[in-house]
Structures are given as structure tokens and as C-alpha cells.
Amino acid sequence: MSTVVCRDLCRVFHQGDQEITGLDKVSLDIEAGEFVCLAGPSGSGKTTLLNAIGGLDTPDSGQVTVGGQRLDTLSKGELADLRLNSIGFVFQAYNLVPVLSARENVEFVMEVQGVAVAQRRERVNAVLAQVGLSGMEERLPAELSGGQQQRVAVARAIASEPALVLADEPTANLDSHSAEQLMELFVELNREQGITFVISTHDTRVMGYARRLVKLRDGQLVADEVQAS
Ligand SMILES: Nc1ncnc2c1ncn2[C@@H]1O[C@H](COP(=O)(O)OP(=O)(O)OP(=O)(O)O)[C@@H](O)[C@H]1O
Numbered sequence: 225m226s227t228v229v230c231r232d233l234c235r236v237f238h239q240g241d242q243e244i245t246g247l248d249k250v251s252l253d254i255e256a257g258e259f260v261c262l263a264g265p266s267g268s269g270k271t272t273l274l275n276a277i278g279g280l281d282t283p284d285s286g287q288v289t290v291g292g293q294r295l296d297t298l299s300k301g302e303l304a305d306l307r308l309n310s311i312g313f314v315f316q317a318y319n320l321v322p323v324l325s326a327r328e329n330v331e332f333v334m335e336v337q338g339v340a341v342a343q344r345r346e347r348v349n350a351v352l353a354q355v356g357l358s359g360m361e362e363r364l365p366a367e368l369s370g371g372q373q374q375r376v377a378v379a380r381a382i383a384s385e386p387a388l389v390l391a392d393e394p395t396a397n398l399d400s401h402s403a404e405q406l407m408e409l410f411v412e413l414n415r416e417q418g419i420t421f422v423i424s425t426h427d428t429r430v431m432g433y434a435r436r437l438v439k440l441r442d443g444q445l446v447a448d449e450v451q452a453s
Contacts, residue, residue, distance in 0.1 A: 225257055226253040226254060226256075226289075227254055227255065227256040227258075227290065227387060227420050228252070228253070228254035228277055228289070228290055228388065228420070229252075229253050229254075229288070229289040229394060230250055230251055230252040230253075230273070230276070230285075230287075230288050231251050231286050231287045231288075231289075232248040232249050232250070232251055232281060232285065232286040233247045233249070233251070233273070233276055233285075233287075233288065234247055234248060234249060234250075234281045234285045234286055234444075235247040235269075235272050235276065235281070235284055235402055237285055237326065241348070242282045242356065244444040245269075246269055246272035247269050247272050247273060247276065247283060247441055247443045248269075248442065248443035248444045249285075249286075249406045249444070250269070250273060250286070250394035250443070250444065250445050251286075251445070252273075252347065252438060252445060252448070253420060254420060255400065255420075256387065256418070256420055257414070257420055258420055258421070258435065258436060259410070259411065259414045259420075259421045259423075259434055259435045260420075260421065260422045260434060260435075260436045260438060261423050261424070261425055261430060261431050261433070261434035261435075261436070261437050261438070262274065262422065262423065262424040262425070262438050262439075262440060263424075263425060263431055263437055263438070263440070264330075264426070264439055264440035264441055264446075265424065265425075265426065265441065266333075266350075268321070268440040268441050268442060269287070269440045269442075269443040269444075270393075270424035270425075270440055271392055271393075271424060272441065272443070273371070273424075274338070274390050274392050274422065276288050276320065276421065276440065277299065277312065277368055277390060278311055278313060278390045279295050279298075279303045279306060279307055279311075280306065280326075280403055282296070282389075284362060285338060290306065290310070290311065290388065291310055291388070291427050293305070293306060298299075298311055298452055303395065304340075306338065307363050308333075308384070309319050309337060309382075309384050309386070310339055310386050310387055310388065311386050311387075311388050311389070311390060312380075312381030312384070312386040312388070312389040312390070312419075313377075313381055313389075313390055313391075313395045314374070314377050314378055314381050314389060314390070314391035314392070314412065315391075315392050315393075315394070316393040316396040317396060317397065318365070318370075318373045318374055318376070318377045318395065318397075319377065320365040320373055320376055320377060320380075321365075321403075322364065322365050323364070324364070325361065326357060326360055326362070326364075326368065326376045327330070327348050327351060327352065327361040327362060327363055327366070328380075329376055329377075329380055329436075330348045330351060330379045330380045330383050331344050331345075331348050331374065333380050333383060333384070334347060334348070334384070335416070342384070342401060347383060348361070348379075351363070351379040351382055351383050352376075352379050354379070354382075355375040355376075355378050355379045355382075355409060356375060356376065356405075356409070357372060357375055357376065357379065359373065364437050369402070369405070370397050370398050370399070370402060371398050371399070371401075371402025371403075371405060371406065374395075374397075374398060374402070374406055375406070375409070376396060377412075378406070378409060382417075385417075386405045386419065386421060387420075388419070388420045388428060389413070389420070389421050389422075389429050390422050390423075391410070391417055391421065391422070391423040391424070392424050392425060392427075393424055393425055394410075395427055396407060396427070397408070397431055400429070403427065403430065404429070407429075407430055407433045410423070410433070410434055413420075432451075434451060435450065435451055436449070436450050436451065437449045437450070437451055
């Protein structure tokens, strides 16, 4: 079953009297367990598409279905639940809370998810170890490198064992070694836990990790290619 179905998505932004195309009739099916990169130049619609899939933004027309649930039929509360429990988000700027330690940044989200204290502690240790941050649990974001901060963000994203992770330019602020390590972590999570990844990027090295490359231009899907491994 497709875990993500996008049908004829259109999104137009209004800036003064100017109309800016975000998405122009984009249709896309992503199967569970896929590892997909969204590629395209700046302004081509990658973030707009990820935001539509993640329910962070509503398209003007068209439908998005995630895990069998059509987003436009969900109440605000149901959509928030889907985002909290079934989708992990990773952003370019990490989006960690600066006054919270690595442990607290991950645990905070689990607290919102209603996970019991004892279970939370155990799970936080496990996910931080999984992303290679054992021994750094008590550090604040400012005491971690960019690559390590992004790993905290990944730990936070996978703490609830989501079926789907959406990553928006996750390597944009990382040096090439950290970017490579992050992509290898994504590949491992995809292979070993079956998490579906949709990653936007204009970094050709990142695209090299994708088994499927979806190209956007001016809000339109212009190519959808399976890459040789
Ligand atoms: N909130 C907004 N208001 C006005 N225009 C917007 C808004 N969000 C996006 N756009 C416009 O929609 C188009 C698509 O933007 P989007 O951010 O999806 O592109 P992108 O491919 O992710 O670009 P980048 O690689 O630079 O992040 C761009 O022309 C952008 O300027």
C-alpha cells in the first residue's frame, strides 16, 4: 500500500498582488519503505510539497493521503495526532530547544506524546545511542557540533517510531563528512526499521543515496527516476 499519495496538488502563494506558484498539479505515490529524494533548484516547490505531505500546510486543491488517512478530512486535533505519532520531521536548522539538553529535547516530545516516565527514559537512551550520541545526553545544543545537533533532531524524529520521516534539506548546514554520516544513518534506519524517508535537497551527494529521485521545477514534477544502487 502507498504510504503517501498526493493527487493534483496545487498551491499558490499571494504576495501583494503577485501570485507565486508553490505546487502545480503534483501527483506522487510513495510506497512504505521507500527512500525518496525530492530534488530541484531553489524555489522549485520542495519545501511546499514536504509541508503538504506532513500536514504543515494545506494545498489550495488536490489531496494528500498519509497512512491511509486523507489529511483534508481530519480535524485539527486528528491532524496534530498524526503529525505527533506517525510522522517524524527533520529540518535544515535542527530546530532544537536551546535551553534543553539532548536528552530533554528528545524526551520533551515523548512527554507530549503521553509516554510514561520510565518508558521515556529507556527509549531516549536507546534512540540517542542509535544515532551515535551515547555519552552526550546531558549536553546542550550549543555544546554539540552541527552534525551532532542534527542527530539529536533525528533521535527526536524517530523516538515515536514513525512510519514516515520527512527531512527538509537536512544536510544544508553540515560539512561534507557530517552530511555523509547523516545520510548513512538515514539509510540504516530505512533498511533496518523500514522507515519511509522523503528528503528534499539540492545537494547532489545526498541525491546519490536515494533509490528514487523526484525532480521538481517551478512547482511541477518533471521527473521521477529509480536510481541504480
Ligand atoms: N509563505 C510563502 N509566501 C510566499 N511565497 C512562498 C511562500 N512559501 C513558498 N513560497 C514560494 O513558493 C515557491 C516554492 O517555494 P519552496 O520553498 O517550496 O521551494 P524549495 O524548492 O523548497 O526552495 P529551497 O531549495 O530554496 O528551499 C518559491 O517561489 C517560494 O518563493
